[in-house]
Amino acid sequence: MLLERQVMIKLIAFDADDTLWENENFFFEVHEQYAEFMTKYVPKEEMLQHLHETEMRNLQPLGYGIKAFTISLMEAALSITNNKIDPEDLSHILQMGKGMIERPVHLLDGVTEVLEKLQGRYKLITITKGDLLDQNRKLRKAGLADYFTDFIVVNEKDESTYTGILEKYRVDPKHFFMVGNSMKSDVIPALEIGAHAAHIPFRYTWQHELAEHNGRYENLYELKHMCELLNIDLLKG
Ligand SMILES: [Mg+2]
Numbered sequence: 001m002l003l004e005r006q007v008m009i010k011l012i013a014f015d016a017d018d019t020l021w022e023n024e025n026f027f028f029e030v031h032e033q034y035a036e037f038m039t040k041y042v043p044k045e046e047m048l049q050h051l052h053e054t055e056m057r058n059l060q061p062l063g064y065g066i067k068a069f070t071i072s073l074m075e076a077a078l079s080i081t082n083n084k085i086d087p088e089d090l091s092h093i094l095q096m097g098k099g100m101i102e103r104p105v106h107l108l109d110g111v112t113e114v115l116e117k118l119q120g121r122y123k124l125i126t127i128t129k130g131d132l133l134d135q136n137r138k139l140r141k142a143g144l145a146d147y148f149t150d151f152i153v154v155n156e157k158d159e160s161t162y163t164g165i166l167e168k169y170r171v172d173p174k175h176f177f178m179v180g181n182s183m184k185s186d187v188i189p190a191l192e193i194g195a196h197a198a199h200i201p202f203r204y205t206w207q208h209e210l211a212e213h214n215g216r217y218e219n220l221y222e223l224k225h226m227c228e229l230l231n232i233d234l235l236k237g
Pocket of ligand 1: 018181
């Protein structure tokens with residue numbers, strides 16, 4: 001029985017942001033700095049709420065990533081001040097967002113070790129949301145490109161996204177294992193199509209990525225650390 005299970009997985013996909021490298025902490029820091037900076041116009045909580053609403057409205061037309069976020073920072077500052085914001089302040093906000101592109105990429109603990117062990121035994125790919133240019137830049141900076149046969153940047157991670165990718169790879173969902181920090185984007189849609197998934201929460205979760213599940217998934221692995229992937233029987237083949 002164990003042997004049968006051991007040969008089941010053919011394709012493992014990793015989410016990138018907050019699964020392979022730190023990301024949300026940068027957004028969290030900028031949210032805080034921005035709201036502090038804007039206290040000359042509005043109370044912090046009001047600004048944060050307004051920014052969140054602006055970001056949510058912009059997801060559909062602009063997608064994820066730093067470019068969309070920077071536009072939201074500026075748009076929220078303009079709208080909450082009725083376009084009365086000092087241009088110097090707006091310029092400062094532009095730099096807050098744009099400056100995020102210069103941040104170093106910090107790999108999360110255990111990532112290289114785990115990829116090293118899984119490489120060669122499984123086909124490894126990355127499936128990430130975000131801006132194509134920025135995600136590719138981070139992959140290069142992270143030095144992880146050689147571990148993956150594909151680095152897929154998508155607009156949204158839902159069931160049809162995963163189904164489409166698996167069709168392209170001609171892999172049945174039961175032979176697919178998804179690893180990620182977001183219950184909403186990485187875990188639930190993969191489980192819903194009959195794949196296996198590991199949830200490894202990062203220390204910050206964007207409000208938009210929070211999701212509840214009712215614990216009925218047999219193929220869900222709740223992990224605290226990337227290295228625990230290597231203890232999963234299914235991945236010991
Ligand atoms: Mg993520």
